[in-house]
Amino acid sequence: MRADALSLQEQITASVSLLRRHLDWDASTARLAELNARAEDPNLWNNPDEAQRVMRERTRLADQIEGVRKLEQAVRDALELIELAEAEDDTATADAAVADLQRLAAEAKRREIESLLSGEADANDAYVEVNAGAGGTEAQDWAEMLLRMYMRWAEAHGYKVTLTEQSDGEQAGIKSATIQVSGPNAYGWLKTESGVHRLVRISPFDAAARRQTSFASVYVYPVIDDKIEIEINPADLKVDTFRASGAGGQHVNKTESGVRFTHIPTGIVAASTQDRSQHRNREIALRMLKARLYELELQKREAVAAATEAGKTDIGWGHQIRSYVLQPYQLVKDLRTGVEKGNPAAVLDGDLDEFMAAALAARVGATRSEASAAAR
Numbered sequence: 352m353r354a355d356a357l358s359l360q361e362q363i364t365a366s367v368s369l370l371r372r373h374l375d376w377d378a379s380t381a382r383l384a385e386l387n388a389r390a391e392d393p394n395l396w397n398n399p400d401e402a403q404r405v406m407r408e409r410t411r412l413a414d415q416i417e418g419v420r421k422l423e424q425a426v427r428d429a430l431e432l433i434e435l436a437e438a439e440d441d442t443a444t445a446d447a448a449v450a451d452l453q454r455l456a457a458e459a460k461r462r463e464i465e466s467l468l469s470g471e472a473d474a475n476d477a478y479v480e481v482n483a484g485a486g487g488t489e490a491q492d493w494a495e496m497l498l499r500m501y502m503r504w505a506e507a508h509g510y511k512v513t514l515t516e517q518s519d520g521e522q523a524g525i526k527s528a529t530i531q532v533s534g535p536n537a538y539g540w541l542k543t544e545s546g547v548h549r550l551v552r553i554s555p556f557d558a559a560a561r562r563q564t565s566f567a568s569v570y571v572y573p574v575i576d577d578k579i580e581i582e583i584n585p586a587d588l589k590v591d592t593f594r595a596s597g598a599g600g601q602h603v604n605k606t607e608s609g610v611r612f613t614h615i616p617t618g619i620v621a622a623s624t625q626d627r628s629q630h631r632n633r634e635i636a637l638r639m640l641k642a643r644l645y646e647l648e649l650q651k652r653e654a655v656a657a658a659t660e661a662g663k664t665d666i667g668w669g670h671q672i673r674s675y676v677l678q679p680y681q682l683v684k685d686l687r688t689g690v691e692k693g694n695p696a697a698v699l700d701g702d703l704d705e706f707m708a709a710a711l712a713a714r715v716g717a718t719r720s721e722a723s724a725a726a727r
Contacts, residue, residue: 473539491524503701546672
C-alpha cells in the first residue's frame with residue numbers, strides 16, 4: 352500500500368488509541384447503556400432538571416463513542432478502497448481515498464484534543480463578548496467582523512447562537528456585543544479565543560485608502576446552570592436601565608427594556624437587550640454576571656489564566672493574541688502558537704479550528720507541566 356496512506360493510518364490509529372484510553376472505553380460504553388435505559392423510563396421526566404442532566408450526559412457520551420466508531424469504520428473503508436484502486440491501477444480513486452484519510456486524520460486529531468477538555472466548565476455553553484478598541488469607526492467595523500467570524504464558526508459546528516446584547520457604532524460596526532454559543536464543549540473550545548485581535552488593512556472608510564491598524568478584544572466565559580451557587584450581595588450591584596439600540600422596531604425606542612448590572616467590587620459589567628421585557632433582561636443580565644464571576648473564580652483555581660487575562664488588558668499594541676493582515680499581504684498569525692494561515696477570508700468566515708486546537712493543546716500541555724512540577 353502507498354506509503355502516504357500507511358503513514359496516515361498510523362497517525363489515526365495513534366489518535367484513536369488515545370481517544371479510547373481517555374474515554375475509558377469499557378466504562379463509557381457501560382455508562383451509555385445505563386443512560387439509554389434511564390432515558391426510556393417515563394418517570395424520568397417527573398424531574399425535568401434531572402432529565403435534562405441525563406440527556407446531556409447521554410448525548411455527550413453517544414457523540415464521543417459513535418464518533419470513534421464512525422472514524423474507525425471510515426478508515427477501514429478508505430484503506431479497502433485504496434487497495435482496490437491499486438489493484439485496478441486507478442490512481443484517481445486512490446488519490447481521492449488518501450485525501451479522505453487526510454481529512455480523517457485531522458478529525459481524529461481534533462477529537463483527541465477535544466478529549467482533553469477536562470476543565471470544570473469546558474463542557475458548558477459559552478458567552479462570547481466582543482469589544483471595539485480605540486479608533487472609532489475602524490475598530491467598530493473590526494469588532495463586527497470578529498462577531499460574525501465567531502457566529503459563522505459556531506454555526507459550522509452545529510452550535511446554536513443567540514445574540515444577548517449589542518451596542519451599535521455611530522456610523523458602522525459595533526461598540527460591543529455578546530452572543531451565547533450553545534452546544535457540547537462550546538466553552539472548552541472558545542475559551543482559547545480570549546484576548547486582543549489585531550487587524551491590518553486598507554481602510555474602507557478612508558478616502559485616501561491608507562493602511563490602518565485596528566484592535567478589538569474578545570472575552571469568553573462559561574454559561575453556568577442553577578446548580579452552581581454564586582452569591583452576590585445586592586449592595587454590591589449598580590443597576591442601570593436603558594433604551595435598546597439598533598434594529599427592533601418602534602418598541603426599542605419607547606421603553607427602557609435594556610438592563611445593565613455593574614458589580615462594584617470587581618468592576619465586571621453584564622448587560623442584556625435580548626428581550627422586550629425588562630424583567631426578562633434583568634434575569635439574563637444577572638445570569639451573565641454570575642457567569643463572569645464564576646469564570647473569575649475558575650481562573651484563580653485553575654491557575655491557567657494567561658490566555659483569558661489577555662482579554663482584560665489594554666486593547667492595543669503589545670497585547671494581541673492574533674494578527675489578521677489583509678494588506679500588504681494575506682496572512683493570519685497566532686502569536687501564542689505560531690500557527691499561520693494564508694487565507695484571511697476563510698478565517699474571517701469561521702475557519703478557526705487549527706488556531707483553537709493549537710492553543711488548546713499548548714494550554715493543556717502547560718497545565719500538565721505545572722502539575723508535574725507541583726508533584727515533584
